[in-house]
Amino acid sequence: MKTRPLTILLVEDNPDHAEMIRRTLEGGRTTQRLLHVHDGEEAISYLSREGIYSDHARYPLPDLLLLDLRLPKVSGLEVLEWMRSRTNLRGIATVILTTSNAEGDMTNAYRLGAISYLVKPFAIEEFARLLDACSHYWLSWNRFPELID
Numbered sequence: 501m502k503t504r505p506l507t508i509l510l511v512e513d514n515p516d517h518a519e520m521i522r523r524t525l526e527g528g529r530t531t532q533r534l535l536h537v538h539d540g541e542e543a544i545s546y547l548s549r550e551g552i553y554s555d556h557a558r559y560p561l562p563d564l565l566l567l568d569l570r571l572p573k574v575s576g577l578e579v580l581e582w583m584r585s586r587t588n589l590r591g592i593a594t595v596i597l598t599t600s601n602a603e604g605d606m607t608n609a610y611r612l613g614a615i616s617y618l619v620k621p622f623a624i625e626e627f628a629r630l631l632d633a634c635s636h637y638w639l640s641w642n643r644f645p646e647l648i649d
Contacts (some may be wrong), residue, residue, distance in 0.1 A: 506532040506639065509562035511543040511579065512597075513571050517620065517627075521566065521597075524631040525639070532639060535559065540574025543567070544582055547589055562592055564638055567614075569598040569605055577605065580612035591645065595638070 508525065512518040518536055525534050537543050543565075546553045553559040569576035576596065583589045595616040596609045606617050618634060621627050 506563045507560050508532055508534045508564045508566060509543070509546060510534060510536045510566045511538075511540065511571065511576065512536065512566070512568045513538050514568070517568075520624075520627060521631060524628070524635050535562070538572075540571040540576060540579045542573075543571075543579050544574060547583065547586075561589070565592050565594040566597050567594055569596060569600050569609070577608050577612065580609060580614060584613050593638075593642075595634070597634075 510518060510521055512521065522534060522536070525532060535546070537546055545551055546559060547561070549556065549559070567576045567579060571579075574582075576598065580594065583592070583594070590613065594614050595618065596606075596614045597618050597620060598605070599620050600606075601619050609617050618630060621630060
């Protein structure tokens with residue numbers, strides 16, 4: 501079992517959603533490190549360890565990836581497809597957190613390796629409840645293996 505803090509990579513272009521997620525996770529029940537990128541292209545750079553993300557100590561592979569689908573530059577589905585082609589990234593628990601309720605998006609996300617698909621509610625109170633439940637499950641109950649970095 502992990503002894504170091506969990507690393508969570510949030511891929512979210514909406515600053516309000518990112519802030520809500522950050523606040524929820526900071527009030528969480530366990531120690532974690534939240535890193536945030538704003539689009540799919542930046543997510544791929546992070547996961548590739550390219551450019552500013554080449555420092556493995558500062559930017560470790562995430563244990564949990566919270567991925568929006570509707571992203572600028574490279575979509576969340578494209579990020580998933582890219583990840584699936586890399587053996588070292590297949591162990592990253594990837595949760596889709598999106599506004600898309602489209603059956604095709606959900607089917608493709610699971611086909612490409614997502615382990616959960618959550619649709620963001622439009623009401624702030626419901627979104628907060630979803631985040632709290634998600635945080636509780638993933639950070640309190642779920643167990644993560646050590647990833648080879």
